[in-house]
Every structure is written in structure tokens, then in C-alpha cells.
Amino acid sequence: MDNPRNLILALVLCAALLFGWDAFVRWYFPQPEQPVAMASEASPASEAAEPAVRDRQSQREGGLIDPKEIAEEKRDLAAALAEPGRVEIEAPKLAGSISPVGARIDDITLTMHTQTEKRDSPPVQMFSPPGTPAQHFAQFGFVGEGIALPGADTVWQVEGGRLTPETPVTLRWDNGQGQFFRIKFSVDANYMLTAEQTVSNTGAGAVVVQPFGLINRTSKTASISTWNVHAGPIGAFAGSVDYGYDYEDVTEAADGTVGFAERADWIGFTDIYWLSALAPQAGQGVESSFRALGGDNFRADLIYQPITVPAGREVTRTTRLFAGAKESDVLGAYEDAGITNFSRAIDWGWFEIIEKPILWLLKHLFALVGNFGVAIMLLTVIVRTLMFPLAQKQFASMAGMRAVQPKMKAIQERYKDDKQKQQQEIMELYKKEKVNPLAGCLPIFLQIPIFFALYKVLIIAIDMRHQPFALWLKDLSAPDPAHLFNLFGLLDFTVPAFIAIGPLALLLGLTMWLQFKLNPAQVDPVQQQIFMVMPWILMFVMAPFAAGLLLYWNTSNVLSILQQWYLYSKHPQLKAQADKDKADQDRAKARDGKG
Numbered sequence: 343m344d345n346p347r348n349l350i351l352a353l354v355l356c357a358a359l360l361f362g363w364d365a366f367v368r369w370y371f372p373q374p375e376q377p378v379a380m381a382s383e384a385s386p387a388s389e390a391a392e393p394a395v396r397d398r399q400s401q402r403e404g405g406l407i408d409p410k411e412i413a414e415e416k417r418d419l420a421a422a423l424a425e426p427g428r429v430e431i432e433a434p435k436l437a438g439s440i441s442p443v444g445a446r447i448d449d450i451t452l453t454m455h456t457q458t459e460k461r462d463s464p465p466v467q468m469f470s471p472p473g474t475p476a477q478h479f480a481q482f483g484f485v486g487e488g489i490a491l492p493g494a495d496t497v498w499q500v501e502g503g504r505l506t507p508e509t510p511v512t513l514r515w516d517n518g519q520g521q522f523f524r525i526k527f528s529v530d531a532n533y534m535l536t537a538e539q540t541v542s543n544t545g546a547g548a549v550v551v552q553p554f555g556l557i558n559r560t561s562k563t564a565s566i567s568t569w570n571v572h573a574g575p576i577g578a579f580a581g582s583v584d585y586g587y588d589y590e591d592v593t594e595a596a597d598g599t600v601g602f603a604e605r606a607d608w609i610g611f612t613d614i615y616w617l618s619a620l621a622p623q624a625g626q627g628v629e630s631s632f633r634a635l636g637g638d639n640f641r642a643d644l645i646y647q648p649i650t651v652p653a654g655r656e657v658t659r660t661t662r663l664f665a666g667a668k669e670s671d672v673l674g675a676y677e678d679a680g681i682t683n684f685s686r687a688i689d690w691g692w693f694e695i696i697e698k699p700i701l702w703l704l705k706h707l708f709a710l711v712g713n714f715g716v717a718i719m720l721l722t723v724i725v726r727t728l729m730f731p732l733a734q735k736q737f738a739s740m741a742g743m744r745a746v747q748p749k750m751k752a753i754q755e756r757y758k759d760d761k762q763k764q765q766q767e768i769m770e771l772y773k774k775e776k777v778n779p780l781a782g783c784l785p786i787f788l789q790i791p792i793f794f795a796l797y798k799v800l801i802i803a804i805d806m807r808h809q810p811f812a813l814w815l816k817d818l819s820a821p822d823p824a825h826l827f828n829l830f831g832l833l834d835f836t837v838p839a840f841i842a843i844g845p846l847a848l849l850l851g852l853t854m855w856l857q858f859k860l861n862p863a864q865v866d867p868v869q870q871q872i873f874m875v876m877p878w879i880l881m882f883v884m885a886p887f888a889a890g891l892l893l894y895w896n897t898s899n900v901l902s903i904l905q906q907w908y909l910y911s912k913h914p915q916l917k918a919q920a921d922k923d924k925a926d927q928d929r930a931k932a933r934d935g936k937g
Contacts, residue, residue, distance in 0.1 A: 404565035404613050411475040422471035423449055429511050430504040433529045444494045445513050445525050448479035450665050459808040459816045468665055478559040480663050482525050482537045486551040490517035507531050520545025533666025542656035553659040554645040555620045557610050560638040561589040565613035571689050571801055575632045576612040578683040580604035585689060589640060598634035606630035607682040609642050615804045620644045621662040621681045667804050688802055696795035701803050714818055715811025718890050722897040725792055733905055746777055800888040818890035822846045843885050846892035851881030853899035860906045
């Protein structure tokens with residue numbers, strides 16, 4: 343009577359897991375009703391967006407979704423960039439321009455990263471001018487009292503031509519009262535721009551000013567923030583990176599402002615793959631905050647403490663602006679150069695100590711073979727090879743456990759009314775026979791951190807973005823795009839997330855089922871039936887995850903099957919015992935059926 347009841351309970355729980363998974367998938371992997379087109383990977387600012395559109399704004403990579411806003415962004419961007427006097431930016435990884443109006447860096451494209459996986463896809467538009475749907479820009483200036491200061495609409499005079507790593511550009515403004523303001527911009531070979539803000543005082547008396555830098559963006563193009571990958575406001579304060587605030591938190595804060603008492607090492611906004619951040623001059627006092635500006639617009643502020651500039655003197659403050667891709671090597675180099683904890687702009691999470699070596703190994707394997715899918719498969723082979731000695735111990739333990747089964751059953755029968763004594767005798771038996779029942783679980787437990795670390799690497803490492811494997815798999819960081827229930831694209835309908843089963847997920851279910859079939863049959867028939875159902879449950883659960891992760895798991899399953907065949911040949915008594923147990927179970931079923 344207990345077995346049918348347990349089986350029904352197990353099936354109910356499996357069904358709850360399966361159906362409940364759909365709600366999680368819709369939250370964790372939201373699908374737009376319109377195809378995503380990244381007009382800008384930075385920030386929009388259309389407050390007229392309808393609520394139905396707002397619900398679709400957060401995507402894994404961000405970007406504009408509403409076709410009207412995409413068209414508007416294209417039109418507005420072209421108009422804004424046609425204004426005269428713009429300073430062209432030309433660097434190995436950056437291109438764009440600076441507006442002399444307000445000294446705004448409001449046009450940056452990432453030349454090494456495309457918007458989609460297609461070969462003819464345009465580069466990612468990181469910054470976009472104010473007023474465009476994808477608005478995202480940085481601005482530098484001065485505040486103070488008692489003197490005329492440049493403002494957001496001030497037209498600065500430009501000295502120099504294009505901004506390149508070899509040729510800096512200077513913007514100048516004279517307030518006509520004896521104070522001259524300069525902002526000297528320079529750019530390096532990666533994603534860092536530097537702004538040197540100088541005040542020269544030729545007036546009769548001292549003046550007090552505060553240089554500032556800000557980043558303004560909209561949340562509409564923000565990538566989705568989840569429980570394990572942060573996107574939104576970010577900064578390092580007093581040596582610790584703060585991932586705790588999202589855009590909603592800033593909106594709900596008092597006066598729409600989140601300030602920090604600790605000195606900022608850097609502050610800005612992050613998406614999964616992109617970062618815009620300001621790093622102040624070392625040793626100088628600064629105040630920092632995030633502000634909600636209304637609608638979808640937000641700002642990160644960095645303002646220096648008041649500076650007294652005596653007559654005949656000048657003072658300079660230097661601020662660095664990072665606007666680019668979160669490439670781990672590049673961030674690490676900037677951290678080595680003095681920007682505290684800059685590498686942790688990547689939200690590595692709990693398994694950082696494993697994730698970084700995995701990413702390092704994957705990148706080296708990729709350099710060797712030229713294909714990230716093959717690199718993932720080679721990584722799997724390396725992991726399984728390192729685990730092989732433990733697998734041998736696992737099978738030896740299984741063989742030992744099978745050998746003592748008759749003695750265990752005798753003890754259980756003898757002390758069936760005294761559970762405590764029964765457990766004591768079984769433990770003595772394990773000790774006498776030198777059998778460890780937990781040894782068989784060790785390889786599984788050791789692989790769990792590796793599995794989750796690879797999962798996180800596939801999500802956050804830009805090295806994986808748009809990396810193809812073969813055939814239809816064009817992006818290993820995204821879910822398998824082919825689906826069984828629309829005949830892999832032959833039928834013209836969008837498959838619901840609940841049944842979005844691709845070839846990799848099907849293969850996963852099949853290989854796991856084969857693994858369970860190779861394992862010795864469970865004594866408990868309910869457990870045996872659960873093991874037969876579980877691979878197909880996991881097939882649905884894993885289907886929406888990154889294709890690279892499923893490729894790893896499938897490769898691991900195939901290697902496990904080969905490993906089991908080999909180890910069964912080394913432990914024939916285990917295979918024989920498994921066959922005997924299965925035969926006994928079949929006879930018992932036949933006997934029960936006749937009864």
C-alpha cells in the first residue's frame with residue numbers, strides 16, 4: 343500500500359516542479375513580444391512608453407525593444423551626431439564623438455562587439471546623446487558660488503583634432519571674470535577615457551569651485567538583474583563593491599537619492615556585459631551618489647570637495663571614465679593600475695575562486711582549437727579525467743556495498759524492532775568490511791561547484807557572448823534556439839517556454855536516462871521509477887539554460903556512460919550483482935502479478 347502512495351506523491355512533486363518551472367523560466371528568461379534590436383546598449387529616456395512596453399523592457403542583454411523607440415532612436419541619433427563641432431573619438435576598441443555643448447561624451451560605440459551574432463551586425467552603441475530613447479552619456483563640469491561657471495548648455499572651444507590614444511583634445515571656456523576652465527580628454531587603447539579638469543584663476547581674489555563628473559542613463563535599456571547576476575547601479579566604496587541597489591531602490595529612496603558616506607573608489611552603472619563608471623583621483627575627497635531623475639532616467643554623481651584657487655594659481659582634478667565591455671583581463675589590468683576592486687565589476691558571485699580558473703582555461707583552449715564549443719567539450723574531458731580516480735573509488739565502494747548487502751539484510755531482519763541497535767550493527771559492518779557508503783557521492787559533490795561555476799561563466803563572461811559552436815548553435819551563452827515542438831522552425835509559431843525543448847535538451851534527457859539504466863537497479867521500486875522519470879523532468883528544467891552549459895553536461899554524460907562501461911569491465915562482480923538484482927526484481931514482479 344505504501345509503494346503506490348509514495349509513487350503518486352513522487353509524481354505529484356515532479357509535476358509541481360515541472361509546472362512551477364514555467365513561471366520561473368518566464369521570470370528568469372523573459373522573452374520579448376517583439377524581436378530585440380539593440381539600438382543602444384546604454385539607456386533610453388522615453389517617458390511616454392506604454393505600460394505594456396515597460397513590462398518588456400528588461401532583457402538579458404538590454405537594449406530597446408519597442409519598434410517605435412528603435413526607429414526613433416535611429417532618427418534622433420543621426421540628427422544629434424550631425425551637429426557641428428563634434429570631436430571625433432578614434433581608438434582601437436572605441437569610436438564616437440564628444441559634444442562641445444556641455445562637454446558631454448555622448449557617442450561611444452564598441453568596435454570589437456556587435457549587437458547580434460550575425461556577421462553584418464553593427465557595433466554596440468554604448469553611449470547615446472540626451473533626449474534619444476537610448477540616452478546614456480557622461481559629462482564633466484564645475485559647480486561653485488560667486489563666479490560664472492560653465493553649464494549644461496555651455497559651448498566649449500575645442501583645441502585639437504581627433505581624440506586618439508596619441509592625441510588628446512582640450513576643451514576651453516573663459517568666464518570673462520578672470521577664470522579659465524579647461525577639460526583635457528585622453529583615451530587609451532582599451533575603454534578608459536581620462537578627464538583632467540583645470541581651473542586657472544587670474545582674477546584679483548581667490549575662488550572656490552568643485553569639479554564634478556556624472557553618468558546619466560535610462561533604465562529602459564538596462565539588462566535584466568537577477569538573483570545571481572547584478573545589473574544596475576554599482577560602485578566600490580571603502581574597498582568593497584556594492585551590488586545591493588537596483589533602479590527601483592534608487593527611485594524609492596528618500597528624495598530619490600542614495601548617497602555614500604564612504605569614499606568612492608569608482609561608481610556607475612553596469613549591465614551584464616557593459617559598464618560605465620567614474621573613478622576619482624586618488625587621495626582627493628569626493629562625494630558620490632545615485633539619483634533618480636524621474637521617468638526612466640538615473641544619474642551617478644562624483645563631486646570633489648570644494649577647492650580654493652588663489653589668485654594667480656590653477657588647480658587640476660583628474661577623473662577616469664570607463665565606458666566599455668567588462669573584459670576580465672582589461673578590468674584586472676585597471677585594478678592593477680590602481681582602481682580598487684575594478685575586476686569585481688563582474689559579478690563573479692560565490693564561486694569566483696573556481697570561475698576565474700575555468701574562464702582562463704576555456705580561453706586558452708579556445709586559442710588552441712578556435713571554437714568555444716569544442717573548448718567546452720575539452721574542458722569537460724579534463725574535468726572528467728581529473729575525477730577519474732574518484733570514480734574508480736566510487737565503483738569500488740559500490741562493489742563493496744553490493745558485497746555486504748546480504749549481511750546488511752540479515753542485520754536489518756535480526757534487529758527490525760530495534761532501529762538504534764540495527765544502525766550500530768550496520769556501522770560496525772561498514773567498519774569491519776572497510777566500506778564507506780558516502781564514497782560513491784563524492785565525485786558528484788565535487789562536480790557541483792564546477793557545474794555552477796561554468797554556468798556563471800557562461801552568463802557573465804563576455805568572452806562567451808555570441809560564440810558559435812556548429813550548425814544552428816550561433817551563441818553558446820544563449821539558450822538553444824531550435825525547438826522540437828515547432829519542428830525546429832519548420833512550423834511558424836513561437837514555442838512557449840514550458841515546452842521549449844531543443845536538441846541539446848533532448849540529448850540531455852536521453853544520456854541521463856542511459857546513465858540511470860546502466861546503474862544497478864534500486865531495491866526500492868519507487869526509487870527505481872523516480873530515477874526513470876527524473877531525466878525527462880531535468881530535460882524540461884535545463885532546456886532554457888545556456889547552450890554551452892547543456893553542451894558541457896551532455897559531454898559529461900557521454901563520458902560518464904563510457905566510464906561506466908569501462909569500470910563495469912573492471913568490476914565484473916558489480917555487474918553480475920546488478921544483473922542478479924534485476925532478475926530477482928523481475929521474478930518478484932511476475933510472482934506478484936500471478937498472485
